[in-house]
Amino acid sequence: MKEIRALAFDVFGTVVDWRASIIREGESLGRRKGLSVNWAAFADAWRAGYQPSMERVRRGEIPWTNLDGLHRALLEELLEKFGIEGLDEAEKDHLNKVWHRLAPWPDVPEGLARLRERYVLATLSNGNVSLLVEMAKRASLPWDLILSAELVRRYKPDPEVYLMAPRLLDLEPQEVMMVAAHPDDLRAAAEVGLATALVRRPLEFGPGRSFRIPESGFDLVAGDFVELAQRLLGREATAGPRRRGAPRPPSPG
Template sequence: MSIKVVSFDVFGTVVDWFSTIEREARALNLPVPADQFALTWRQGYLTAITRVLSGEAPWALIDDIHYQILEEMLARFGIDDLDEDRKRHLNLAWHRLDPWPDSSAALYRLKSRFNTCTLSNGNLSLLEDLARHGDLPWSDVLSAETFGTFKPDPKVYLGAAETFQVKPEQVLMVATHQEDLEAARAAGLRTAYVKRPLEYGPTGPAKQFSEDHDFLAEDMLDLAEQLGC
């Protein structure tokens, strides 16, 4: 097999952001449905990334972007009783996201045969905290922060190949987001789609996926099996 490196999107693919953020919002008894709060925060992140890539907004760490979105959300929902410490703690919920049940075991299996790495828009400290929290045994932690730009900029995908000194086609990009995989494929990487039907929660929008990838997996353990691990 020509694949040398298996790189991963993290939010939604490896960790379950929705359940964790919903739980943290519910614990604060916020005057807004916890599921709505989680989905709104995530949508704000996606909008912010688009603005940075278009040049409308300056580069910033995801932690700072998340905090700015949080401040906007609190104002929108009329929540004014969270002090600075509680806001900072809530913002760091993104460092405490729980992994999907199959993620840790699958990564141990994959690491036995391949170099594995994050390839995420999350900043390095966030990704390192997630690795400790979820027992995610990466060979290396790579981030948009590493390359100074966000996915889907091709510099991020090509940067993974350069880091491990392999050809782009020797890097497999694993994600549950079609647009991420399309950008990786355009940069020359191979692609694997992992189904995460509950990424947006049990009542969230249905996810669309394409079978036009090198691998299509029910979860990460299925992917490890397909890769001979």
């Protein structure tokens, strides 16, 4: 691999545990409002609508809509489907913004702190900017910058989303590593020249529901962010320091 200068992270499922976070907040809402809801099924159904909603934007069936807007439209359908009544608009808005309040996986704080000593850290997510900023503030995620699909009004796996990272950081694509728990995300990043690291998240969809995913074809595979830091920082130490002032090849036009 070429020397990695920056890491770009998928967020939902890779950095944060969306499912457990939504279940927790749903159960709290249920206790306050006297609701009897299968919140695990609710969380799964909400997430299941994620890709189909973005696909409607990609096909031009609906105009550009950020992820908060797509989540809110899905929420209205789910409230009816799960028989959830008695929420006013403020309560619906608060529930919709549970996606801003997702908790990170336990290994994330240590792993990101170690990685940030050596690399520029950025999100590269379909989440909108306000969502990612609020999440970072609440969860103390030490991003150097927030990159969102909203900035180019495209959703992953559109190549323009991935190429935004090296373009804005004045790097070559090979100097940016996409980090994700989802092989399809990584394959799309690799197609435009980014390096790739697969991080295993077997509990993303809940205990007992892990899926066997291919682990070949990526530059690195790690069990969590701490292992990712060990692998990357160890590789850099083995390779030796880059000479200061060493010329870089010209960036592609």
